[in-house]
Amino acid sequence: xxxxLSASAPILSVRDLKTYFFxxxxxxxxxxxxxxxxxxxxxxxxxxxxxxxxxxxxxxxLRIVERPGRIVGGTILLQKNGSQVDLAQLDPESQEMRQIxxxxxxxxxxxxxxxxxxxxxxxxQIIETIRLHHPVxxxxxxxxxxxxxxxxxxxxxxxxxxxxxxxxxxxLRQRAMIATALSCGPRILIADEPTTALDVTTQAQILxxxxxxxxxEGMTIILITHNLGVVAEMCDSVVxxxxxxxxxxxxxxxxxxxxKHPYTQALLRSIPSIRSTARTELPTIAGSIxxxxxxxxxxxxxxxxxxxxxxxxxxxxxxxxxxxxxxAVSCFLYEQT
Amino acid sequence: MGTPVRLLEVSGLKKFFPIRRGVMRRVxxxxxxxxxVSFFVEKxxxxxxxxxxxxxxxxxxxxxxxxxxxxxGQILFxxxxxxxxxxxxxxxxxxxxxxxxxxxxxxDPFSSLNPRRTLLDIVAEPLVANxxxxxxxxxxxxxxxxxxxxLRPEYMRRYPHAFSGGQRQRIGxxxxxxxxxxLVVADEPVSALDVSVxxxxxxxxxxxxxxxxxxxxxxxxxxxxxKHVSDRxxxxxxxxxxxxxxxxxxxxxxxxxYTEALMSAVPKPDPRLRSQRIVLEGEVxxxxxxxxxxxxHPRCRYAVETCRTETPQLHEIQPGHFVSCHRAAELSLKxxxx
Numbered sequence: 001x002x003x004x005l006s007a008s009a010p011i012l013s014v015r016d017l018k019t020y021f022f023x024x025x026x027x028x029x030x031x032x033x034x035x036x037x038x039x040x041x042x043x044x045x046x047x048x049x050x051x052x053x054x055x056x057x058x059x060x061x062l063r064i065v066e067r068p069g070r071i072v073g074g075t076i077l078l079q080k081n082g083s084q085v086d087l088a089q090l091d092p093e094s095q096e097m098r099q100i101x102x103x104x105x106x107x108x109x110x111x112x113x114x115x116x117x118x119x120x121x122x123x124x125q126i127i128e129t130i131r132l133h134h135p136v137x138x139x140x141x142x143x144x145x146x147x148x149x150x151x152x153x154x155x156x157x158x159x160x161x162x163x164x165x166x167x168x169x170x171x172l173r174q175r176a177m178i179a180t181a182l183s184c185g186p187r188i189l190i191a192d193e194p195t196t197a198l199d200v201t202t203q204a205q206i207l208x209x210x211x212x213x214x215x216x217e218g219m220t221i222i223l224i225t226h227n228l229g230v231v232a233e234m235c236d237s238v239v240x241x242x243x244x245x246x247x248x249x250x251x252x253x254x255x256x257x258x259x260k261h262p263y264t265q266a267l268l269r270s271i272p273s274i275r276s277t278a279r280t281e282l283p284t285i286a287g288s289i290x291x292x293x294x295x296x297x298x299x300x301x302x303x304x305x306x307x308x309x310x311x312x313x314x315x316x317x318x319x320x321x322x323x324x325x326x327x328a329v330s331c332f333l334y335e336q337t
Numbered sequence: 338m339g340t341p342v343r344l345l346e347v348s349g350l351k352k353f354f355p356i357r358r359g360v361m362r363r364v365x366x367x368x369x370x371x372x373x374v375s376f377f378v379e380k381x382x383x384x385x386x387x388x389x390x391x392x393x394x395x396x397x398x399x400x401x402x403x404x405x406x407x408x409x410g411q412i413l414f415x416x417x418x419x420x421x422x423x424x425x426x427x428x429x430x431x432x433x434x435x436x437x438x439x440x441x442x443x444x445d446p447f448s449s450l451n452p453r454r455t456l457l458d459i460v461a462e463p464l465v466a467n468x469x470x471x472x473x474x475x476x477x478x479x480x481x482x483x484x485x486x487x488l489r490p491e492y493m494r495r496y497p498h499a500f501s502g503g504q505r506q507r508i509g510x511x512x513x514x515x516x517x518x519x520l521v522v523a524d525e526p527v528s529a530l531d532v533s534v535x536x537x538x539x540x541x542x543x544x545x546x547x548x549x550x551x552x553x554x555x556x557x558x559x560x561x562x563x564k565h566v567s568d569r570x571x572x573x574x575x576x577x578x579x580x581x582x583x584x585x586x587x588x589x590x591x592x593x594x595y596t597e598a599l600m601s602a603v604p605k606p607d608p609r610l611r612s613q614r615i616v617l618e619g620e621v622x623x624x625x626x627x628x629x630x631x632x633x634h635p636r637c638r639y640a641v642e643t644c645r646t647e648t649p650q651l652h653e654i655q656p657g658h659f660v661s662c663h664r665a666a667e668l669s670l671k672x673x674x675x
Contacts, residue, residue, distance in 0.1 A: 049531040169620050170390075199389035199558065201617045204602035208616050226532060229561075229604030233611055252608040270536040272565035274603050274673055278584055279543060279566065282536040288501040289531065 009079065010037035011220055012061070012188060017074035017088070019053075019060045028292040030056040030069065032244035035320060038188065043214065043221040045235035045252070047228065049267075051289055053244040054224045058190045061222075062101055063092040080104065103133050106181035110193035112173035116165035122173075123161035126180045133184040148179040152209055171202035175209065182213070189213075190222045195230065207234060228271055232256055237326070240264050243290070243300035246320065250327030260329040263301045299332070307333055341379040342415065344520060344552050345401065348375040350410035350425075352396050356625060368625045370396040371407070372576035375651070378520070380415075383546065383553040385563040388573035389599075389621055394556045397573075398522045400425075401554065402439055403432055414439070417519060437467060440518040444525035446505035450497040456483070456508055457493040463515040482511040486541060503534035507541065514545070524556045539566060560603050564588055569657075572596050575622045575632040578651060582658040589672045592660040594637045597670040631663065639664055 014036050021028040031053040038044050046054045059065045061076055076087040078100065090097045101107075109115035116122060126145040127138060136144070142161070149157035152175045165173055174194060181189060191210065195203035207230065213219055223234055231238055231252070238255040240248045240263070248261040259265045269283040287304045290296060296303050302313035312332050320328040321335050351374075353367040371393040378384045386394040400407040403424055412424040416438055424435065440463075443449035450459055460479045464470060470478065480490035486507040497505055506526065513521055526542070527535040543566060545551060557563050563570055564584060571581040572595065580593040591597045601615040617636045622628050628635055634644040643663050651661040662668075 049533060171620065199621075200560070200599060200602040201389060201621075203604075204614050204616050207604070208614070227604065228532070228606040232606050232608045233604040235608075256606065256608050267533060268606065270533050271606055272536065272539060272561045273606060274561040274564055274588070274600065275605065276565070278564055279568075281540050281543070282565070284536040284540060285533040288503050288534055291501075 011040045012038040013077040015075045021069040042236040045231040045238045046224045048241035052241040105188045106186035108191040112177040148183045152179045188220045192224045248329045254327045343377045344380040345378040346413040350374045351408045382568040385555040385567040392573040393576040437516040439520045440513040442523040486511045522554045580660045592665045
């Protein structure tokens, strides 16, 4: 897949990843067969609405899925020092996994207010991160922390590092979060809704920062968002998820201009665009996202799908079919039988 | 629409929140959340207040509903009998009959519905509170309202937890419409919803407006949503209106640099339009300690010396197009080409 994007080998390959949750009430198939590749220096967008499994996918890669959830199948292959490590097979508590977390793959959370500790200064937290990965003195770690703060454009980093998260504005907090995630030089940055809690002008600043960091360090980014505008601005390739399944993936231009899956098409039509005609009826997707316990059999989208084929879509689940240059779609409309 | 009637006319509205410090809780300053805001809403139209967090758009809407008491200013409202009353001056008792005509749709459909009460209780609450109709009539009215917002009346004995976010927002809308209000204040009604559900609620709100002749005061931060629903838009920055105009000219030819930056910052859902965005430096000014002159000047790329010293006034630059910028006439700013 996606050979067009880059001649080099993927830095991370996720194959048929399944992460289920087992609460007392039943099974929630949060991620149910996600497959995608991540190429070095590129930005991959994972997009979908709430409950589509995009955040659980990220958490699975980092092996921080909380109980009662666990990975029940699939592989997550990370290129490391010329060989491949299957993260899905590692013990989440193992030394190796702890090194990968932060060392190889950094994570930026959605809400910087709740992901920072309110009783430690942001400096304490970045110093802790640095010292977990590098055998350096506190003073040295502090220097590195200040340098990291400076590199993400925090003004007066020597002073800001001694402040608490609640003393920083939303934008600065998110910058501090990114600095912390990058402090140990990860090759991959997973940004889970990094700008959702921010205002548009602050969002523009943070997106700009991510882009310039990528240019400077050649970093690979997984950007998880529900905002199609952010995806269009930032990503090289896109994975569209719905109820734990990848429904479509491909290069960003193909997704926005030649979407194949009925869900992707409907989603793109339903967003009020700043460029569209005002006060006209927006095309909508009928119904709402089903409750995870009431997941429909067959293709998860069929109850809301305009192209629903009775006897086909509600019977079996479609697999990913290649439909173009690096574009694949999971829909019976495109499956050759 | 005939000759437009101004349903609501706000002038010089101010709301300052005191900052208290020390053991004596001495007032050491004020957060100027709303600082001299004036605008009007015509009957049957939708005016949007748009701006970033902390710009005072929600505080403005809450002052109009008298959920909070404004520090200064006039809020002239025209009830159905055609008289004009100043909502800002009324006592609680005097306000009571007026409240029926101004209702609110809330942002978060999960926290704005009482989880221990059925849909019937929730939607009939305004009727019960105002002692309208017998129990039977109330139940009929609730059934009618639920149908109006696209929910099945059979669901009225269920509790909110059985409904999705979009359905809950419909319940909130039904409750707001129970008393046939003339003014509906909607504070971020779709920002907590998923994209595919947002469109349904926006369509519903537009349909209801046409059908019931509602007037909306729409408070939002999402410019795409605002553009979609509004007839006119007022852009706020640090407690003030910086620009106000009919929707089309505002988006096509903005006159205030902040409006231009705000519009360019919105990510467009098309990778072929990866725009040269204007990225504003720095942060939104602190409403407790705003900068001198024009509040926007520290972040404005067009700022000149006058902007630092003199506060610009909101003035009409073209018919219906108001802007508060010293350089509005000379600048030609980039809007959104449709």
